[in-house]
Amino acid sequence: MRRKATALWHGNLKEGKGNLTTDSSVLDHTQYSFSTRFENGIGTNPEELLAAAHAGCFTMQLSAYLTEKGFIPEELKTAATIVFENGAIVRSELELTGRVPGIAESEFQEIAHKAKENCPVSKAFSFEKTLQINLTS
Numbered sequence: 001m002r003r004k005a006t007a008l009w010h011g012n013l014k015e016g017k018g019n020l021t022t023d024s025s026v027l028d029h030t031q032y033s034f035s036t037r038f039e040n041g042i043g044t045n046p047e048e049l050l051a052a053a054h055a056g057c058f059t060m061q062l063s064a065y066l067t068e069k070g071f072i073p074e075e076l077k078t079a080a081t082i083v084f085e086n087g088a089i090v091r092s093e094l095e096l097t098g099r100v101p102g103i104a105e106s107e108f109q110e111i112a113h114k115a116k117e118n119c120p121v122s123k124a125f126s127f128e129k130t131l132q133i134n135l136t137s
Contacts, residue, residue: 007032020044047082047089054092054121054129055080061119065111066100074099091128099136108135 009018019029035041083091
């Protein structure tokens with residue numbers, strides 16, 4: 001499998017603008033700029049896209065591991081925050097809320113941490129990855 005995205009940029013860093021497009025067209029000339037990355041401009045930025053990738057990958061991996069153990073999750077919700085400090089991405093903070101009938105808290109914790117370490121996006125990231133877990137009934 002191969003996935004492709006294209007970035008197009010015009011101008012210098014601060015006043016320039018660009019857009020991102022993916023082959024699936026989920027992103028279709030989606031704008032990004034200095035202000036969307038470092039201020040509150042409208043559009044996306046690389047860190048937001050990394051957060052979406054990590055949240056999605058981790059949640060799918062967790063669902064797979066739970067299913068292998070005979071648990072069917074009613075809902076898994078993961079928020080991922082990419083932390084950018086001093087010109088470097090230093091951490092991905094995952095916050096998981098799950099509703100999984102019949103699972104013990106300790107087993108859910110164990111499976112979630114396994115998913116955090118083993119999802120392909122986690123493996124691609126060399127920076128710190130944290131996980132906060134909330135199992136609801």
